[in-house]
Amino acid sequence: LQAQSLPTAPKLVVGLTIDQLRTDYLEAFSSLYGEKGFKRLWKEGRVFHNAEYTFCGIDRASAIAAIYSGTTPSMNGIISQRWMDASTLRPVNSTDDTAFMGYYTDQTVAPTKLLTSTIADELKIATRNKGLVYAIAPFRDAAILGAGHAGNGAFWLNNNTGKWCSTTYYNEFPWWLSQYNDRKSPDYRIKDMVWTPALPFTNYTFLPEWRNEPFKYKLDGERTNKFRRLITSPFINEEVNLLTEELLNKSTIGQDDVPDLLSLTYYAGNYNHRSTQECAMEMQDTYVRLDRSIANLLDLLDKKVGLHNVLIFVTS
Numbered sequence: 001l002q003a004q005s006l007p008t009a010p011k012l013v014v015g016l017t018i019d020q021l022r023t024d025y026l027e028a029f030s031s032l033y034g035e036k037g038f039k040r041l042w043k044e045g046r047v048f049h050n051a052e053y054t055f056c057g058i059d060r061a062s063a064i065a066a067i068y069s070g071t072t073p074s075m076n077g078i079i080s081q082r083w084m085d086a087s088t089l090r091p092v093n094s095t096d097d098t099a100f101m102g103y104y105t106d107q108t109v110a111p112t113k114l115l116t117s118t119i120a121d122e123l124k125i126a127t128r129n130k131g132l133v134y135a136i137a138p139f140r141d142a143a144i145l146g147a148g149h150a151g152n153g154a155f156w157l158n159n160n161t162g163k164w165c166s167t168t169y170y171n172e173f174p175w176w177l178s179q180y181n182d183r184k185s186p187d188y189r190i191k192d193m194v195w196t197p198a199l200p201f202t203n204y205t206f207l208p209e210w211r212n213e214p215f216k217y218k219l220d221g222e223r224t225n226k227f228r229r230l231i232t233s234p235f236i237n238e239e240v241n242l243l244t245e246e247l248l249n250k251s252t253i254g255q256d257d258v259p260d261l262l263s264l265t266y267y268a269g270n271y272n273h274r275s276t277q278e279c280a281m282e283m284q285d286t287y288v289r290l291d292r293s294i295a296n297l298l299d300l301l302d303k304k305v306g307l308h309n310v311l312i313f314v315t316s
Contacts, residue, residue: 011309012254013123013261014301017067017142018290019060020269021316028206029287032199037291040298041314051315061094061141067315068118068146068263077115081141095144103173104165104181105158111144111169120148120261130258132251136243137265138231146263155243157236159227162187164243176250177243184246186239190226193219195233195271197281198288207280215281217271229272234289237266241296245304254305264297266290268316 026038033039041047053063055072057080065078073079078094085092097110120133135146135154144167147154151170155177158165163181166173194216197204201214219230230236244264247253253260268290271282294314301310 009257009259010311011257011259012301012305012311013259014310014312015067015146015261015263016266016294016297016312016314017064017146017264018266018268018314018316019139019142020267021290022268023316025283025287029284032203032284032288033291034295036295036298038294041294045312045314060139061145064142064145064265065094065114068120068148069114069116070119071116075116077113078145093141095141097169100167100169102165102167104161104163107140107165107167109140109144109167109169111147111149114145114149118145118148120146120263121150123259123261124150127258132253132260133263134247134251134253134261135263135265136240136247137263138236138240138267139265142265143263146265157186157227157231157239159231162190162227162230174250176246180243180246184242186227186230190230191220193230193235195219195235195282195285197285198292199285201281204281204284206284207276209280210277211281215279232267232269232271232273234267234286234293237290237293238296240264240266241293241300244297245300248300248304254309266293 053066059081061081062073062078065076066072069076080094082091082093094113095109095111097112098108100108100110102109123131123133133147133151135143135151137143137146137156140156143154143156153166153170153174155164155166163185164177196216197214219233220226253262268286270276271279276283298307301307
């Protein structure tokens with residue numbers, strides 16, 4: 001056994017969490033997918049069919065905390081996205097901390113309510129702080145809990161301004177992200193974002209549909225809440241990909257033999273918080289576009305780092 005060569009450590013570990021992904025939809029819509037997204041993961045990866053959370057009341061914050069800490073809320077302290085503070089009888093957010101200001105946001109955010117170490121923190125310890133850890137997500141709790149206590153940066157989208165933001169808890173706000181916000185952030189492009197079916201709408205036959213014509217949403221059509229609608233549309237996954245590409249281009253992540261960690265979050269839930277009965281066609285199109293976003297991400301990682309140097313895990 002000692003004579004066998006140990007497997008080389010990956011240069012980059014990518015954790016992709018897909019918020020509100022449904023296994024039944026994932027399988028039911030499979031005939032709509034291309035060959036480079038979900039089907040590539042199924043063919044070239046390992047699928048765990050019987051994985052589940054060992055606690056109830058699961059939401060995004062508690063799920064991501066469990067994924068990255070390996071523990072339940074009773075240990076890691078993240079019982080929900082929001083809860084009632086027993087000492088003040090006021091609701092608090094899982095990432096609230098008034099000791100830290102925000103970059104491009106007025107939110108005061110830090111991972112201080114996360115009580116245990118995470119895989120990101122352990123990577124920092126194991127590599128003597130040489131490994132890089134970044135998190136990119138549409139939501140602040142996903143970004144903060146994915147980056148952990150010792151991350152280099154956690155970035156999420158400001159749903160009021162369309163800028164990518166962060167917290168002073170981590171290192172200084174990266175210069176390249178300031179440039180990105182000034183030139184390429186979603187607020188510059190949302191006026192041109194129009195969501196229509198990616199495939200002929202007659203292909204979407206897997207859920208009961210009350211319409212006989214395709215949907216069309218101009219995300220900038222209403223001045224209020226346009227970025228909140230963007231975050232609940234499949235376009236947000238491509239925005240995560242665009243910022244990931246900028247990170248890979250402008251930083252040294254994945255470029256040396258010290259393993260780095262990149263935590264990403266996608267969204268696969270209902271558009272604008274409507275019911276599935278109201279947006280059956282939209283839901284099927286969301287999975288088609290999600291499949292394409294995964295394909296684009298895999299191609300991006302292959303181009304920038306090489307998939308043979310990357311370990312990627314996908315959870316919901």
